[in-house]
Amino acid sequence: MTKRFAAILGAVLALGTGQAVADPVTLKLSFFASDTEVNYAKVIKPWVDAVNADPSGAVKIDAYPNGALGKSLPAQPQLVLDGVADIAFINPSLVPGRFPDDQVFELPGLLKDLAEGTKLYAGLVTSNSLRGYGDYHVIGSFMNANYNIFARRTIRSNADLKGMKVRIVGPIVGQTVKELGMVPILMPPNEIVEAIGRGTVDAATLVPAAVIDFGVDRVTSHSYLLDLGCGPLAMVMNRAKYDALPAEAKAALDKYSGAWINDLYVKALLAHNAGIIAGFKADPKRTVVSPSAADLAAVKAPYEKVTAAWSDKDPNNAKVLAKSRELLMQIRAK
Structure with a gap:
């Protein structure tokens, strides 16, 4: 062979x-x-x-x-x-x-x-x-889910947000909370617990899952379910x-x-x-507040201001926003 x-x-x-x-x-x-x-x-x-x-x-x-x-x-x-x-x-x-x-x-x-x-x-x-x-x-x-606010002090309405130092994840969320009277501080999620413990921030914009995953539930007991973008x-x-x-x-x-x-x-x-929010609502040591109809109406103008400012800042921003709205119409139609 x-x-x-x-x-x-x-x-x-x-x-x-x-x-x-x-x-x-x-x-x-x-x-x-x-x-x-x-x-x-x-x-x-x-x-x-x-x-x-x-x-x-x-x-x-x-x-x-x-x-x-x-x-x-x-x-x-x-x-x-x-x-x-x-x-x-x-x-x-x-x-x-x-x-x-x-x-x-x-x-x-x-x-x-x-x-x-x-x-x-x-x-x-x-x-x-x-x-x-x-x-x-x-x-x-x-x-991610829409960002909400998780704080170490009680938030009953938009008025309680004034002057609050809040951790944010991106520049547009930062501009949004600034329009609502808060002081935005950019940081990654794994630094939040220490920052709240030191008083560097009073609250954090987070999704519910991240509150648990990064231990933020240990230093916060108040949830304000105002949607702040994704x-x-x-x-x-x-x-x-x-x-x-x-x-x-x-x-x-x-x-x-x-x-x-x-x-x-x-x-x-x-x-x-959804399960995390349900658990927070069932916990007598925690408060979970959804914004009133009046508070939701009050954020409409600042939300539109943030959107318009971003769109007007750059022609490409306007292009991306228009494309996003076009796709969302198709998604919602289905």
Whole structure:
């Protein structure tokens, strides 16, 4: 038997017995916070498990939660570009210079809930309407629930907000709370507990899930459910890394990206946030206040002022806002 014939025979036997002809592509995923944080536990971990269990065996995701590759949430997009991680969970609001158009999601009164926001975000990404994503392949595009106010002192109405120092997550939310008489202070969520403990801030704009995940419930006991705009979250991959993947690996990732992971997020986070607010209402040591009809009417003018100022600031802002409203009309029509 010639060497050439033996090589051909070996290849044929390998294929016939189902022997793998290539090792899976291994990708590193960075998550800045604990593996018990809701986005990781209910969305990212199930996604990792699904990709790793795919029958193709083309991709293996090695997840690094608990900040193992980097604890700074604002730094996560750069970790992907630097090759420290291949995939990362990011908060674009914390890096507005990199993702300037994502400020549209923070506009107060634009979005009803996270389900609607997630659909809008996906629509804007797929239509290439948002700057800053050229170096990234977007695996999942999620929307936080509307930000509310969680404080260490009682808030019964909009009047109690005056002069309050409040942590904010993005510049437009900051402008919104400023119009309502508050003092905005930008900081990532994992610094809130210490800041409230020191008196640096009196309250924080957060979604219910984050109140629990980052321990803010330990230093606050009053919730004011005034919607202050939303914030995007995403799972992104280095685009060059994605483009260089074998076709089988791309297909495996694509199978669980987009609608698959976005739908998982919406289902899990809608229920989770609602459950937290229900628990707060049932706790006799806490107060949960929804704004009165008069207070909701009173914020309409400042909300419109913030929106108009952002739209007028840059022609591209107006373009993104118009596209967002167009997509929202389509989403609501369905």
